[in-house]
Amino acid sequence: MTETVTAAMIVIGDEILSGRTKDRNIGHLAEMMTAVGIDLKEVRIVADDEDAIVEAVNALRERYTYVFTTGGIGPTHDDITADSVSKALGVPCEHDEKAMALLAEHYARRGMEFTEARQRMARMPRGAEHIDNRISIAPGFHIGNVYVMAGVPAIFQAMLDAVVPTLKTGQKLLSVAITCPYGEGVIGGPLAEIQKAHPDTIIGSYPKYRDGSFWTELVVRSRSQEALDAGRVAVEAMLKDLAHAT
Amino acid sequence: MTETVTAAMIVIGDEILSGRTKDRNIGHLAEMMTAVGIDLKEVRIVADDEDAIVEAVNALRERYTYVFTTGGIGPTHDDITADSVSKALGVPCEHDEKAMALLAEHYARRGMEFTEARQRMARMPRGAEHIDNRISIAPGFHIGNVYVMAGVPAIFQAMLDAVVPTLKTGQKLLSVAITCPYGEGVIGGPLAEIQKAHPDTIIGSYPKYRDGSFWTELVVRSRSQEALDAGRVAVEAMLKDLAHAT
Incomplete structure (x- = not known):
């Protein structure tokens, strides 16, 4: 490590x-x-x-x-x-x-x-x-x-x-950004579950506000490519589920 | 006060x-x-x-x-x-x-x-x-x-x-900005003298760099209008002296 x-x-x-x-x-x-x-x-x-x-x-x-x-x-x-x-x-x-x-x-x-x-x-x-x-x-x-x-x-x-x-440098923190059309109030619950299920990732949620409506930039980070991919797949699945539900 | x-x-x-x-x-x-x-x-x-x-x-x-x-x-x-x-x-x-x-x-x-x-x-x-x-x-x-x-x-x-x-607010810090065509190396000495002679002011010098040359933004600050004016006059006199010298 x-x-x-x-x-x-x-x-x-x-x-x-x-x-x-x-x-x-x-x-x-x-x-x-x-x-x-x-x-x-x-x-x-x-x-x-x-x-x-x-x-x-x-x-x-x-x-x-x-x-x-x-x-x-x-x-x-x-x-x-x-x-x-x-x-x-x-x-x-x-x-x-x-x-x-x-x-x-x-x-x-x-x-x-x-x-x-x-x-x-x-x-x-x-x-x-x-x-x-x-x-x-x-x-x-x-x-x-x-x-x-x-x-x-x-x-x-x-x-x-x-x-x-x-400088001595560390293992690079990999990250992937996922644009999410929903505000944090919609995704907060399921996203917390995904974070819990993927402890080797750090999942950030960054609310964006423009012209009266909210969207969110989700960022999955990990020092492991495998963990990053698993986190990204879980977030994308969540967004698909939400699209079906709305 | x-x-x-x-x-x-x-x-x-x-x-x-x-x-x-x-x-x-x-x-x-x-x-x-x-x-x-x-x-x-x-x-x-x-x-x-x-x-x-x-x-x-x-x-x-x-x-x-x-x-x-x-x-x-x-x-x-x-x-x-x-x-x-x-x-x-x-x-x-x-x-x-x-x-x-x-x-x-x-x-x-x-x-x-x-x-x-x-x-x-x-x-x-x-x-x-x-x-x-x-x-x-x-x-x-x-x-x-x-x-x-x-x-x-x-x-x-x-x-x-x-x-x-x-919020309770304080006495406003007054300030005046003076554009100075010289770099800090030219004004550093005389400016330090002005600061010493005007203890009720805070004189800041902010180097700016553009297209290969330096200029400086000088800011005189004080909570007293009188002290501010005296500081400003001293800085302007310094700039005039420098213009004559160059």
């Missing part, structure tokens, strides 16, 4: 909590994790606040295989993720030599000043390793099981592309 | 964590809270798992003025929010009489059977009060400072419309 690999995500940023910026990273990470067989178990969105970040990092890194953070690694005063992660891990936060060299060269090549603000982007917990950033050079980093990435979606996605091939 | 009113949100649902469904409720709640002067401090997305829901409800209801949940109150076996919230609060979860009557009448009027599955939607923690649902009748509920609402966005929004006028 393959190990279950789990993950949590911490989205850092006042701008998400104020509604000013709509997060686009949660859905992307969720899809990537599902694709490679890692169970995303929890997401927390916290403010640009050291105590809040430290608490979330420490709660989640103990509990899950991987913790991914987004946001707060830029050059401004409200970018406090590197300091907060260092504090959570009990290591000093310092200018990383390799990152300083990388950024110094990058700005020199473009004839731009390597300001103190820009130097902030080279700060990392001592012992951290870089996560490549092919978009804007300034690297993310990981230390232990904590992966610290940018909040700007294009950069986050590039960093995640660099990270995913290095 | 007006009291600071705070809130947290718990989004309940495997379908969000798998990436199958993209959440649309966080941004809406965040905007509504900002509009009425309530500080949304934290959001957690958790699985359809009793322990996870209980832990999140208990952690957050102690800490914030209000806790809002979305998802998991439909009629199917994976809808376990009412049970989990009851467990968190240490009260029995039972069929609420008023909700049973409401739903019985609703289905009778439409000539539909009031199935056992549909009756699940009337289950609430003992002592809970209804949150009206003008879309699909089945009510949400609140008990203490915990507000339990639907996950389907149209229904969530209708329920939130019913809830917001009943």
Whole structure:
């Protein structure tokens, strides 16, 4: 039996909590994790606040295989993720030599000043390793099981592309979606019976509402193809029975 | 000085964590809270798992003025929010009489059977009060400072419309956004100085990336109009200085 690999995500940023910026990273990470067989178990969105970040990092890194953070690694005063992660891990936060060299060269090549603000982007917990950033050079980093990435979606996605091939992945969760023309009130009873009879599946029911009427998306999930097929057949039989009855 | 009113949100649902469904409720709640002067401090997305829901409800209801949940109150076996919230609060979860009557009448009027599955939607923690649902009748509920609402966005929004006028609200956080043509590396230093000189404001810097170049949205926030104006003037002066320098 393959190990279950789990993950949590911490989205850092006042701008998400104020509604000013709509997060686009949660859905992307969720899809990537599902694709490679890692169970995303929890997401927390916290403010640009050291105590809040430290608490979330420490709660989640103990509990899950991987913790991914987004946001707060830029050059401004409200970018406090590197300091907060260092504090959570009990290591000093310092200018990383390799990152300083990388950024110094990058700005020199473009004839731009390597300001103190820009130097902030080279700060990392001592012992951290870089996560490549092919978009804007300034690297993310990981230390232990904590992966610290940018909040700007294009950069986050590039960093995640660099990270995913290095992760141990679990047995992929297979799934099949079945469109159901009935609302949950109709299928709730029989579907609960099917779930009971198929313990190796996780059957989800997602109500959809459009133009005054309900329909449902049913999703059967399993790590076994055989169990998945058996669950799907049972759900389809239920829908046929309901079609005859109505 | 007006009291600071705070809130947290718990989004309940495997379908969000798998990436199958993209959440649309966080941004809406965040905007509504900002509009009425309530500080949304934290959001957690958790699985359809009793322990996870209980832990999140208990952690957050102690800490914030209000806790809002979305998802998991439909009629199917994976809808376990009412049970989990009851467990968190240490009260029995039972069929609420008023909700049973409401739903019985609703289905009778439409000539539909009031199935056992549909009756699940009337289950609430003992002592809970209804949150009206003008879309699909089945009510949400609140008990203490915990507000339990639907996950389907149209229904969530209708329920939130019913809830917001009943909340105590804080002094509204005023804000002004200033478009800045420079990246954070340019403004990081002077902006940190402005933040230091204007302690009654919260100045946020949000990097934007498009077509290979960076710009920044700067947001000055304050509960005082005077402090806000002073912060805005300082930021605009910084931008003018930079324009002269380049």
